[in-house]
Amino acid sequence: MKWLGKIVAILAAFSAVPAPVAAQESAPGAGSPVTLAGDVKAVKTVTDAEGVETVELVEPEVIVPGDRLVFGTDYANTGSETVSDFVVTNPVPAAVRLAPDADPDLVVSVDGGKTWGTLSELTALGEDGATRPATHADVTHVRWTIESIAPGETGRLEYPAIIR
Template identity: 45%
Template sequence: MRTVLFLLLAALIPGPAFAANQVALDNHVFVERVLTDAEGKQRILLEEPKVVVPGDRLVFVLNYRNAGAQPADKFVITNPMPSAVRFADAGDTRPFVSIDGGKQWGLLSDLSVPMEGGTRRAAQPADVTHIRWAFQNPIPVGGTGKLMFRGVVK
């Protein structure tokens, strides 16, 4: 049982995110829990994933830091979706996504999936295989930031 749980948790950790230039990345994953206190007020807690089950909402956090000696121009982060997780959202950011293993990119709302018979359907969050953020402004030397996306355990 412990081996199975470990393998499931390992499948939830995103593959290494890749960034341009000398940008250091640090990835973390949390389980999002909603707790209701005695007064009926709901609070969202982020916990380290010890046990996860299908349907659990996960929050993936990508911290970045320009560790180089020059501004990081044309800064891009590409993160594969863990195979055991369905993409849910990326908060207020509007990353490009891929639904074909990273071959083509676009906003989820602009992508479509080929079907049998030559028809197409609108891409859904479950189709996402990779997420990409492309920054318009250089990241200054020592500059830091954080990105996040949510997923649901399949």
């Protein structure tokens, strides 16, 4: 029954905050013409009448530990000028961990956003207080830097996660 409470808490967390928080960190103090919209989709395998399996991204309904999700952020430059070096930072919710098949070049933090790098470059403190290589379960934030966003340009940023 303990796992049932965890499932209810996870569902409540995702229904209360239907999209990941996305933060723009370029040009502090300047109004940015870039808009951000986040969402969370569950990964579902569907088998058709011929037995062919396809993977679909659907609205999360009942999710349990081990289920896969995809966190996404859509961006759009609604201004009239190109935006350069636009940074988007998404916190990874505590109820999930970064999936092992996430892009190894993804820039992440394992310390709440204080330091950044690829997962292979980072370390974390183990339960014994010793430094160890960081793992997907240690990731607290994901960050992208978009080199250039032309006026009217749109795009999508995603990372896969697994329910803890």
